[in-house]
Amino acid sequence: MDGYIGIIAIIIVVILLGIGTTALLVRPRSKTTLPPPPAPTPQAPAPPVEEEVVETVAPPAVPVEELVKPPEVEVPPPSAGRMVRLRARLARSQTTLGRGLLELLSRDRLDDDVWDEIEETLITADVGVAPTRAMVEDLKTKVKVLGSRTPSEVRALLRAELLTQIDPGLDRTLHTSAPGERPAVLLVVGVNGTGKTTTTGKLARSLIGDGKTVVLGAADTFRAAAADQLQTWGDRVGAPVVRGPEAGDPASVAFDAVARGIADKADVVIVDTAGRLHTKTGLMDELGKVKRVIEKKAQVDEVLLVLDATTGQNGMRQAQVFGEVVNITGIALTKLDGTAKGGIVISVQRELGVPVKLVGLGEGPDDLAPFDPEVFVDALLGD
Numbered sequence: 085m086d087g088y089i090g091i092i093a094i095i096i097v098v099i100l101l102g103i104g105t106t107a108l109l110v111r112p113r114s115k116t117t118l119p120p121p122p123a124p125t126p127q128a129p130a131p132p133v134e135e136e137v138v139e140t141v142a143p144p145a146v147p148v149e150e151l152v153k154p155p156e157v158e159v160p161p162p163s164a165g166r167m168v169r170l171r172a173r174l175a176r177s178q179t180t181l182g183r184g185l186l187e188l189l190s191r192d193r194l195d196d197d198v199w200d201e202i203e204e205t206l207i208t209a210d211v212g213v214a215p216t217r218a219m220v221e222d223l224k225t226k227v228k229v230l231g232s233r234t235p236s237e238v239r240a241l242l243r244a245e246l247l248t249q250i251d252p253g254l255d256r257t258l259h260t261s262a263p264g265e266r267p268a269v270l271l272v273v274g275v276n277g278t279g280k281t282t283t284t285g286k287l288a289r290s291l292i293g294d295g296k297t298v299v300l301g302a303a304d305t306f307r308a309a310a311a312d313q314l315q316t317w318g319d320r321v322g323a324p325v326v327r328g329p330e331a332g333d334p335a336s337v338a339f340d341a342v343a344r345g346i347a348d349k350a351d352v353v354i355v356d357t358a359g360r361l362h363t364k365t366g367l368m369d370e371l372g373k374v375k376r377v378i379e380k381k382a383q384v385d386e387v388l389l390v391l392d393a394t395t396g397q398n399g400m401r402q403a404q405v406f407g408e409v410v411n412i413t414g415i416a417l418t419k420l421d422g423t424a425k426g427g428i429v430i431s432v433q434r435e436l437g438v439p440v441k442l443v444g445l446g447e448g449p450d451d452l453a454p455f456d457p458e459v460f461v462d463a464l465l466g467d
């Protein structure tokens with residue numbers, strides 16, 4: 085009996101121990117799911133004051149659109165009055181040609197030696213042989229009629245003579261308005277390095293400044309940089325530039341540019357061409373093809389020959405080759421700012437039988453001016 089009681093007592097004790105253990109293990113759920121308390125973060129030591137300013141002011145994030153923002157389109161000034169603004173750039177021709185002639189013609193005695201010097205001054209300034217002879221003969225006659233000469237009379241005499249040679253009566257209008265709906269088409273030709281691409285870009289700016297819309301054609305596919313250069317000019321003033329693959333067919337670029345001009349209803353399409361003077365036949369083939377292909381779409385209204393005023397007679401010979409290949413309608417005489425040979429205006433018109441319509445008077449984007457004979461002559465003679 086005592087054995088039973090002992091066993092029962094042990095069982096009761098075991099049951100009681102079991103209940104106690106269960107009570108200890110079974111705790112409320114909320115407490116078991118709580119995350120363990122965060123480990124204390126070690127405190128970073130405070131940086132020195134100057135460093136704090138540099139490190140904590142982060143630059144504001146630049147939105148992607150701003151990074152790829154197209155370049156701002158410039159609004160170029162109109163072309164009117166440009167030659168007056170740029171007349172001081174003719175200083176070198178003024179000193180040598182204008183002032184030189186004024187001084188010689190103002191001498192008391194105009195003997196043969198003085199006339200020889202006058203002739204030499206004109207030849208050195210690239211006036212050309214035939215125009216020089218004509219000028220000297222004219223001046224001799226007028227001086228005789230005049231007798232004694234005051235400085236203002238000498239100036240008036242020379243002014244009239246230079247103007248006669250330059251011929252203010254020539255039509256210097258740039259044909260930038262075509263009849264009907266189509267754009268006017270300008271072809272820019274000339275030897276590489278004369279300033280052809282620069283002149284094309286400057287002209288686009290100037291026309292846009294005068295309120296016209298322009299499409300540019302980079303048909304100088306010979307030199308990849310020429311197309312890039314033109315692209316930069318176009319981008320600055322918002323003129324679309326049609327270009328082709330490097331060493332591609334210039335005629336096809338010219339065609340596409342005119343097609344784009346027609347589609348865009350642009351006022352003017354200016355096509356820059358390559359001016360490699362390899363052989364006359366090669367040049368003729370290339371320029372002839374460009375012109376023929378353009379004419380499938382529209383008439384070419386102006387063929388502008390770009391001529392570097394500093395190259396003198398050499399440049400003139402090259403110009404004549406172009407004159408034999410295409411029908412030049414106007415001359416853009418560049419780099420007149422860098423030469424004392426302003427007389428080239430007279431000789432080039434005489435040799436090619438075409439008027440100077442534009443003059444380049446510097447490397448700045450707005451340094452291309454419509455040629456004004458009176459402003460030119462006054463700039464040569466000084467005030």
Ligand SMILES: Nc1nc2c(ncn2[C@@H]2O[C@H](COP(=O)(O)OP(=O)(O)OP(=O)(O)O)[C@@H](O)[C@H]2O)c(=O)[nH]1
Nearest residue numbers: 276277278279280281282310418419444445446447
């Ligand atoms: N001082 C002066 N420099 C000019 C004038 N016109 C052009 N130039 C400079 O002449 C250099 C040649 O000009 P470009 O336009 O590259 O000559 P390009 O005839 O197109 O030559 P390619 O691109 O090789 O066909 C450039 O440095 C121009 O800035 C000007 O009227 N005055």
